[in-house]
Amino acid sequence: MTLSKPDLSRCSDINPLGWPKYTFEEISDLITDGEHATPKRFNQGIYLLSARNVLNHALSFDKIDYIDQVEYDRISKRIIPQEGDVLISCSGTIGRTCTVPEGLKFQFVRSVALIRFKKTINPIFMEHQITMPFIQKQIDSSKSQSSQANLFQGKIRKLLAVVPPKELQEQFLSFVKQIDKSKVAVQKSLEQTQMLFDSLMQQYFG
Numbered sequence: 001m002t003l004s005k006p007d008l009s010r011c012s013d014i015n016p017l018g019w020p021k022y023t024f025e026e027i028s029d030l031i032t033d034g035e036h037a038t039p040k041r042f043n044q045g046i047y048l049l050s051a052r053n054v055l056n057h058a059l060s061f062d063k064i065d066y067i068d069q070v071e072y073d074r075i076s077k078r079i080i081p082q083e084g085d086v087l088i089s090c091s092g093t094i095g096r097t098c099t100v101p102e103g104l105k106f107q108f109v110r111s112v113a114l115i116r117f118k119k120t121i122n123p124i125f126m127e128h129q130i131t132m133p134f135i136q137k138q139i140d141s142s143k144s145q146s147s148q149a150n151l152f153q154g155k156i157r158k159l160l161a162v163v164p165p166k167e168l169q170e171q172f173l174s175f176v177k178q179i180d181k182s183k184v185a186v187q188k189s190l191e192q193t194q195m196l197f198d199s200l201m202q203q204y205f206g
Helices: 069-076 123-130 133-142 153-158 166-205
Strands: 021-023 028-033 046-049 065-067 086-089 097-099 106-108 112-117 160-162
Touching: 028 153, 046 069, 065 069, 069 106, 086 123, 097 123, 112 123, 112 153, 123 133, 123 160, 123 166, 133 153, 133 160
Parallel strands: 046 106
Antiparallel strands: 021 160, 028 112, 046 065, 086 097, 086 112
16 A cells, blocks of 8 residues: 655655655544453453553553453454554653564553554554654643643654665664664673673672
C-alpha cells in the first residue's frame, strides 16, 4: 500500500533532507485504545497491560494484572494486539512507547493506545521516532489539561511524523539490532567483571 502525496503546506519546517511528514492517521491502518469497561482481574492468567507496563522500547511485567480466557475473548471482539503493533502510554505519564513482540498474548486497558501502522512503515522506526523531541513536543501540547494527563485518540491521529524511504527505515532497524547486540555483550562483560571482583574480594577478605 502506497502513501498519498502529503500536503506540504501544513509543514513549514520540512526537514533538510526533504522527507515529507504525514499524520499518524494517514500512515496507520488502526488507531485505538484499550478496554473501557473494568475487566475482572485474577491472580494469574493472561496479561492485562496498563500505561505503567509500557516503557520506552520495552514492556514491564512488574505490577501487572491478569485476566482469564473468558475476559480475553470478550475484549478480543474489539481488538486483538498483533506483533508489530506500537503501544503508547496515554494516561498519567504519557508518550512512552514500545512495539509488541512476537508471541505475546495480552489485552490492555484504555490507558494504553495501540497503533497499527501501514506496511510501508517500519514499526520499530516509528517506535523510536515517537520518543524523539519532535513528536514528544506534539504529545505534550496535545495532552488534556486535567489532574491526570491524558492523550486521546483524536490527538494521536493528528500527530505528525517524518517518513523517510522504506529502505532507510530498514537500515535504521539494522542499526537498532546491532546496538541491542552491543548492549547484551556489554552487560555480559559487566556481569563477568562483577563475578571476578566478587571472587577476588572473597579471596582477600574471606
